[in-house]
Amino acid sequence: IMKNIYGGNLMSEILLNDIIKIPKEEIVNYKVKFNVFNGEEEPLLVMSRSYDDILGWIGWKNKIDDLSRPRVIAFVRYYTISQNQWIFAGIYDVKKKKNFDKIENNVGYELIPVKEYSNLYGRLVIEYKNYTQQLKRNAENVINDIKVVEILKKQYNGVEFTGYNNINLTFQELEVIIKNNIDEWKRKLENVTGIYMLFDESTGKKYIGSAYGETGIWKRWSDYIYSNNGGNKEMLQLPSKQIRNH
Secondary structure: OEEOOOOOEEOOOOEHHHHHOOOHHHHHHEEEEEEOOOOOOOHHHHHHHOHHHHHHHHOEEOOOOOOOOOEEEEEEEOOOOOOOEEEEEEEEEEEEOOOHHHOOOEEOEEEEEOHHHHHHOOOEEEEOOOOOOOOEEEHHHHHHHOEEEEEOOOOOOOOOOOOHHHOOOOHHHHHHHHHOOOHHHHHHHHOOOEEEEEEOOOOOOEEEEEEOOOOHHHHHHHHHHHHOOOOOOOHHHOOHHHHHHO
16 A cells, blocks of 8 residues: 555555566566457357366467467456456466477467466456557566456356346357356346347347246256257258357
8 A cells, every 4th residue: 555645545556476476587488378359259258168178279379389488377358348358367387289380270288287376267357458469478578567457256157147138148158157057147047037039140130039937038048058049940050150159
């Protein structure tokens, strides 16, 4: 805490390294990777759905050696809040897979979690505005610009329920909610029946549906998630990728 000249308290900023405490001389051994939407999936949803899947995402290799240092600090964009906020996805020892030089557009690295940071996984929220197109950065160039926003009470596991009138979910957001069996969503949706709309962003087509029965909208929407089409005749004609992405 710092006192200002008027006698009030000013909170000093907390930087990432105030929390993870990497010694100055070791910073050069770290990469920082900011993971963003790839045109099909949000890494935040991938992380919420599967730990193994997000490891594959972080360890993905195109042509070059992006993770060329012994360790990587990973973040996923907290896209539901801000383009400049990110959730901590772990610190990992980085090892190249066999035939690394031949790997292209696939998982090229084996990532081994550094366990001392595991209690922050999915909970530590930071703020960082990336002024470049490069999402894999040398740690010494960014570490002092990464500010801590908050530490969530529990690991992020899906979009929060903020009221029936605010429900506007993508297929993949709903998938995380259903498959994670998020209690608040389940209680709210099991206790309501009614009318809903499906909207295809790529074509503009709309489908109006209704849900009744003891488990209400939760059961009906679960049918869509586990079958991709909910048994709708026209949706049965669509490829799964179309439904998942649009």
